Amino acid sequence: MIYLTRRERFSAAHRMFRQDWSDEKNREVFGKCSNPNWHGHNYILWVTIKGKPSDNQGFVMNIDILKKIIQEKVILKIDHKNINLEVEFMKGKIATTENLATAIWNELKDPVEKEGAQLYCVKIEETENNTIEYYG
Amino acid sequence: MIYLTRRERFSAAHRMFRQDWSDEKNREVFGKCSNPNWHGHNYILWVTIKGKPSDNQGFVMNIDILKKIIQEKVILKIDHKNINLEVEFMKGKIATTENLATAIWNELKDPVEKEGAQLYCVKIEETENNTIEYYG
Amino acid sequence: MIYLTRRERFSAAHRMFRQDWSDEKNREVFGKCSNPNWHGHNYILWVTIKGKPSDNQGFVMNIDILKKIIQEKVILKIDHKNINLEVEFMKGKIATTENLATAIWNELKDPVEKEGAQLYCVKIEETENNTIEYYG
Amino acid sequence: MIYLTRRERFSAAHRMFRQDWSDEKNREVFGKCSNPNWHGHNYILWVTIKGKPSDNQGFVMNIDILKKIIQEKVILKIDHKNINLEVEFMKGKIATTENLATAIWNELKDPVEKEGAQLYCVKIEETENNTIEYYG
Amino acid sequence: MIYLTRRERFSAAHRMFRQDWSDEKNREVFGKCSNPNWHGHNYILWVTIKGKPSDNQGFVMNIDILKKIIQEKVILKIDHKNINLEVEFMKGKIATTENLATAIWNELKDPVEKEGAQLYCVKIEETENNTIEYYG
Amino acid sequence: MIYLTRRERFSAAHRMFRQDWSDEKNREVFGKCSNPNWHGHNYILWVTIKGKPSDNQGFVMNIDILKKIIQEKVILKIDHKNINLEVEFMKGKIATTENLATAIWNELKDPVEKEGAQLYCVKIEETENNTIEYYG
Numbered sequence: 001m002i003y004l005t006r007r008e009r010f011s012a013a014h015r016m017f018r019q020d021w022s023d024e025k026n027r028e029v030f031g032k033c034s035n036p037n038w039h040g041h042n043y044i045l046w047v048t049i050k051g052k053p054s055d056n057q058g059f060v061m062n063i064d065i066l067k068k069i070i071q072e073k074v075i076l077k078i079d080h081k082n083i084n085l086e087v088e089f090m091k092g093k094i095a096t097t098e099n100l101a102t103a104i105w106n107e108l109k110d111p112v113e114k115e116g117a118q119l120y121c122v123k124i125e126e127t128e129n130n131t132i133e134y135y136g
Numbered sequence: 137m138i139y140l141t142r143r144e145r146f147s148a149a150h151r152m153f154r155q156d157w158s159d160e161k162n163r164e165v166f167g168k169c170s171n172p173n174w175h176g177h178n179y180i181l182w183v184t185i186k187g188k189p190s191d192n193q194g195f196v197m198n199i200d201i202l203k204k205i206i207q208e209k210v211i212l213k214i215d216h217k218n219i220n221l222e223v224e225f226m227k228g229k230i231a232t233t234e235n236l237a238t239a240i241w242n243e244l245k246d247p248v249e250k251e252g253a254q255l256y257c258v259k260i261e262e263t264e265n266n267t268i269e270y271y272g
Numbered sequence: 273m274i275y276l277t278r279r280e281r282f283s284a285a286h287r288m289f290r291q292d293w294s295d296e297k298n299r300e301v302f303g304k305c306s307n308p309n310w311h312g313h314n315y316i317l318w319v320t321i322k323g324k325p326s327d328n329q330g331f332v333m334n335i336d337i338l339k340k341i342i343q344e345k346v347i348l349k350i351d352h353k354n355i356n357l358e359v360e361f362m363k364g365k366i367a368t369t370e371n372l373a374t375a376i377w378n379e380l381k382d383p384v385e386k387e388g389a390q391l392y393c394v395k396i397e398e399t400e401n402n403t404i405e406y407y408g
Numbered sequence: 409m410i411y412l413t414r415r416e417r418f419s420a421a422h423r424m425f426r427q428d429w430s431d432e433k434n435r436e437v438f439g440k441c442s443n444p445n446w447h448g449h450n451y452i453l454w455v456t457i458k459g460k461p462s463d464n465q466g467f468v469m470n471i472d473i474l475k476k477i478i479q480e481k482v483i484l485k486i487d488h489k490n491i492n493l494e495v496e497f498m499k500g501k502i503a504t505t506e507n508l509a510t511a512i513w514n515e516l517k518d519p520v521e522k523e524g525a526q527l528y529c530v531k532i533e534e535t536e537n538n539t540i541e542y543y544g
Numbered sequence: 545m546i547y548l549t550r551r552e553r554f555s556a557a558h559r560m561f562r563q564d565w566s567d568e569k570n571r572e573v574f575g576k577c578s579n580p581n582w583h584g585h586n587y588i589l590w591v592t593i594k595g596k597p598s599d600n601q602g603f604v605m606n607i608d609i610l611k612k613i614i615q616e617k618v619i620l621k622i623d624h625k626n627i628n629l630e631v632e633f634m635k636g637k638i639a640t641t642e643n644l645a646t647a648i649w650n651e652l653k654d655p656v657e658k659e660g661a662q663l664y665c666v667k668i669e670e671t672e673n674n675t676i677e678y679y680g
Numbered sequence: 681m682i683y684l685t686r687r688e689r690f691s692a693a694h695r696m697f698r699q700d701w702s703d704e705k706n707r708e709v710f711g712k713c714s715n716p717n718w719h720g721h722n723y724i725l726w727v728t729i730k731g732k733p734s735d736n737q738g739f740v741m742n743i744d745i746l747k748k749i750i751q752e753k754v755i756l757k758i759d760h761k762n763i764n765l766e767v768e769f770m771k772g773k774i775a776t777t778e779n780l781a782t783a784i785w786n787e788l789k790d791p792v793e794k795e796g797a798q799l800y801c802v803k804i805e806e807t808e809n810n811t812i813e814y815y816g
Contacts, residue, residue: 002506003541011263013149015479016175016330029329031336036217038149040176042263054265057437058424063538064439094330098274103172107530127147130335133275135318138778152602165601167608184813193709194774199810200711230602232755234546266607269547269592269799283807285693285718289467303472308459309762310693312720314807354717366466390531399691399722402471405411405456419671421557421582445626446557448584450671490581535555535586572736575744597688638738642682674743677683677728 003120004060005048007108010079012087013040014095038082043100044125045074047108051117061117067117073107097126101134109136139256141184143205146215148223149176150231174218179236180261181210183244185252197253205251209243233244233262237270245272275392276332277320280342282351284359285312286367312353315372316397317346319380323389333389341387345379369398373406381408411528412468413456416478417445418487420495421448446490451508452533454481455516459525469525477523481515505534509542517544547664548604549592552614554623557584558639582626587644588669589618591652595661597620605661613659617651641670645678653680683800684740685728688750690759692767693720694775705771718762723780724805725754727788731797741797749795753787781814789816 015038016030026034033039047070051060078087082096089107093099105122112119123133151174162170169175183206187196202229214223219231225243229235241258248255259269287310288302298306304323319342323332350359355367361379365371378393384391395405423446424438434442441447455478459468486495491503497515501507513530520527531541559582560574570578577583591614595604622631627639633651637643649666656663667677695718696710706714713719727750731740759768763775769787775780785802792799803813 001543002509003543004506005539005541007539008538009263011177013176016154029334032216035218037221038148038174038176039216039218040149040174041147042178053504053506058504058507059505060540062437080168080171080175082175083172084187085173096325096330098276098325098332099330101274121214129279131277131279132332133277135273135275137815138781139779139815141811141813143809143811165606166545180559189776189778194776194779196778196812198709230572232597232602234548234597235602237546267549267551268604269549271545281807283719283721285720301470304760305745307762308762309765310720311691311760311762312693312718313691314722352712352715352719354715354719359715368461368466370412370461370468371466373410387484399689401415403413403415404468407409407411417671419585421584440624443624443626445629446559446584447555447624447626448582449555488576488579488583490579490583493581516567521676535553537606573742587707640733640738642684642740643738645682648794673687675685676740677685679681679683 001050002053002060003048003050003122004066004117005046006063006065006066006070008045008047008067008075010045010075011042012078012081012083013038013042014083015039016095018094038084041126043097045070045104046121046123047112047119048106048121048123049112049117050120060090061112061115065115066112069108069111073111074104097124097132098134099133100124105134105136137186138189138196139184139186140199140202140253141182141257142199142202142206143181144181144211145178146181147176147178148213148214148217148219149174150219151175152211152231154230172268174220177262179233181206181240182257182259183240183255184257184259185248185253186256197248197251201251202248205244205247209247210240213243233260233266234270235267236260237268241272273322274325274332275320275322276335276338276389277318277393278338278342280317280339280347281314281318282294282317282347283312283314284350284353284355285310286355288367290366310356310381313398315369317342317376317392318395319376319391320393320395321384321389322392333384335388337387338384341380341383345383346376362383369402369404370406372396373404377406377408409458410461410468411456412474412525413454413529414471414474414478416453416455416483417450417481418453419448419450420486420489420491421446422491423447424503424511426502434460443452446492449534451505453478453512454529454531455512455527456529456531457525458521458528469520469523473523474520477516477519481519482512485515503530505538505540506542508532509540513542513544545594546597546604547592547594548607548610548661549590549665550607550610550614551587552591552611552619554589554619555584555586556622556625556627557582558627559583560639562638563577572623584626585670587641589614589648590665590667592665592667593650593656593661594664605656605659609659610656613652613655617655618648621651641668641674641676642678644668645676649678649680681730682733682740683728683730684743684746684797685766685792686743686746686750686800688725688727688747688755689722690723690725690755691720692758692761692763693718694763695719695774698774718764723777723804725750725784726801726803727784727799728801728803729792741792742794745795746792749788749791753791753804754784757787760774775813777804777810778814780804781812785814 016033017026087102152169153162288305289298361375424441425434560577561570696713697706
């Protein structure tokens with residue numbers, strides 16, 4: 001079994017808050033991350049798939065196919081967007097990196113499997129000090 | 137003459153646009169960066185000062201002082217903020233990294249000189265591929 | 273299950289040696305790392321915890337709490353210190369990165385569990401080419 | 409159980425192609441990577457071994473021994489070489505990073521075990537966006 | 545005056561040698577870099593231009609234009625190619641990074657000036673330890 | 681004129697203090713960096729030389745020669761040493777990075793010139809946030 005990881009990047013705005021909480025409560029729990037005027041990040045996304053390299057090509061999956069899947073299913077929908085307002089797959093979720101990782105997993109699982117590999121890990125770096133991983 | 141560089145980071149939301157242009161015109165010139173719902177970045181800021189190390193301490197400037205100046209004059213005003221709406225020193229300016237660099241230069245110049253050194257360079261990385269430098 | 277990783281850094285002095293060995297024996301086994309006048313490193317520490325994001329906040333753990341635990345239990349005790357002479361949790365141990373990782377694990381395990389998450393991995397980079405991981 | 413990772417680097421030329429395919433077929437499957445005049449990369453190699461730190465030295469393995477094994481078994485055979493034409497352990501294989509990872513695993517497994525540790529992972533970065541891992 | 549830097553990457557094969565020297569002489573001067581079967585690198589290219597940000601847009605140059613110039617004039621001609629055999633602008637030159645930097649400068653100077661900015665620096669990293677800069 | 685930069689690394693212990701000051705005064709001025717039991721860093725050193733590439737070889741200087749000069753004149757004298765106690769070229773100086781940069785410049789200037797190039801810059805990173813440059 002071989003693990004193949006593709007790195008992609010996106011820049012987006014977000015804020016952490018709950019609509020059913022007051023501004024004070026949001027500020028208390030989420031701190032400066034709840035700023036109503038938004039802030040943003042350069043997110044780094046690593047998608048790891050696993051599989052057996054084909055005898056034919058020696059690849060787990062042609063990296064161009066994996067890249068295209070991530071672009072279509074994730075990057076085009078989130079890059080230079082507002083995660084809270086504009087990203088369909090985050091609708092109704094608090095915009096934490098935890099929730100982002102599971103939502104991106106759900107976006108990628110089927111398309112990766114349709115190509116004959118398994119999705120293994122979605123890893124997201126929000127800042128150089130904070131990273132989230134989800135393994136399904 | 138010795139050059140001392142301090143690296144600091146901030147995350148902020150912004151959009152590039154001109155109020156006197158239509159949405160179409162803004163989209164045409166600034167592309168996805170003009171998204172009305174904002175996007176954001178993890179900016180990296182390098183501030184370089186120059187001076188002669190004091191015989192007394194062997195420093196151009198005590199790094200804790202430089203760090204405190206940058207925190208007070210820049211980071212506290214811009215980190216987890218909306219550059220267009222909330223950052224006083226960017227008021228009335230298009231939120232490009234070019235304009236950000238000159239504005240941060242103006243914030244830092246006097247406090248650095250008051251400590252006996254000269255401000256030499258303000259460098260800002262917006263994404264890992266795009267960087268701006270300003271030397272006054 | 274979600275994995276959350278926090279990166280922190282510390283700079284410290286150390287040497288590798290055994291008191292019950294001669295200087296020659298120490299030099300033979302530990303090489304230049306046994307220098308009696310010490311040397312030091314910028315260590316990078318990644319602490320990974322795992323858990324289920326709360327419905328309430330969408331976090332495995334509020335990153336500020338994790339950061340505070342690592343600061344109190346590790347960074348304040350080791351940053352700008354001599355690992356052999358001054359770090360309580362390394363007392364009586366050879367100052368290898370292997371022993372450092374298990375000692376830091378022991379410092380962090382209880383406080384992380386008290387917050388409702390599990391400690392998953394302690395990873396330490398000693399130099400850009402040498403890294404240690406401990407999973408309990 | 410402790411995991412120790414050593415990073416090494418090598419620069420090499422390669423192309424991806426099958427001799428039993430036409431140039432057109434190779435170009436179709438492998439794209440620009442099949443260029444008959446070769447191209448090349450700065451590969452980064454991380455070798456992870458696992459074991460119990462010895463009471464004696466506090467090491468999983470002396471890093472100098474691990475470094476020497478990787479140098480002799482891998483780096484000297486592949487650095488500044490043509491992977492398709494000159495690297496014995498890649499003979500008869502398509503020069504993908506997947507195949508490279510398993511071949512390097514086979515080079516390292518016995519020598520690592522002879523030193524009393526287990527080989528855990530071979531990880532290779534081909535470009536900053538594409539990485540392969542093999543766990544045996 | 546503002547300095548804007550764009551980072552791009554390319555992977556290529558090369559060897560260092562002079563046709564008018566024997567293999568022995570080439571090996572003596574250029575070492576393993578003269579390998580007749582080629583080797584290769586992931587080159588990183590930073591192109592710095594300078595200019596006055598326009599009042600109109602706040603840019604030295606729209607980064608998309610600079611990106612397009614570098615792609616067309618450099619990346620498309622050298623990425624996944626053999627620098628000695630296939631890169632027109634390196635014809636007749638020893639394939640050192642020094643010569644690469646001046647050749648890329650010549651490729652970029654006119655197109656950058658046609659857009660109203662000045663080319664300031666071409667910087668190329670061949671390996672993480674070796675970098676070349678050319679300022680015209 | 682071409683600029684060639686070589687990166688090297690060393691790990692060392694140091695403390696910042698003046699013998700003619702009390703411990704309190706040292707602590708007041710140098711903070712935790714004055715710890716009498718030492719601390720240490722992974723220093724990164726970039727040495728930049730400038731010159732005209734020779735027609736003969738296309739090099740400013742053969743990188744192996746520059747590497748050897750830096751190894752002999754700097755790395756061997758400071759790597760895994762105590763900067764205050766064991767490094768000849770830092771004798772009598774406060775162990776700041778500023779003083780380190782000028783001292784390393786003095787070590788390298790003559791050997792670089794003897795090879796027909798000019799020393800242009802000595803740059804030292806003490807931590808990822810603090811860097812010093814000296815241009816003679």
